[in-house]
Amino acid sequence: MISPAGNFRIYLAAEPVDFRKGMDGLAAIVQSEFDLDPFSGAIFVFRAKRADRLKLVVWDGTGLVLVYKRIEGAGFVWPRTRDGVSVASDPYF
Incomplete structure (x- = not known):
């Protein structure tokens, strides 16, 4: 069974990313652009342009x-x- 630990953080990337990237490419973005550890157990959420x-x-x-x-x-x-x-101030945020 795959599930995160009970205490975890969720990080939401505000800008769209290239959806051709796989888990290694997205983990590299977490490290290089966000200065966070992708192996910390946190959940990192990325969106496509659409x-x-x-x-x-x-x-x-x-x-x-x-x-x-x-x-x-x-x-x-x-x-x-x-x-x-x-x-x-976005009404959906």
Whole structure:
């Protein structure tokens, strides 16, 4: 069974990423751009340019896990960003 530990953090990447990247490419983004440890057990959430796809990367203690979700219809509601920062005044945020 793959599941994160009871205490975990969730990090949401505000800007879309290249969805051709796999778990190693996304883990590299976590290290180089966010200055975080992808092997900490935290859940890192990335979105595609179209808001209908998400990828989650998490270390489960034995290896990296990549979860891919595509939603049909309107897509996920995502906070607007300005200069790479989520805008808290967004009514959907």
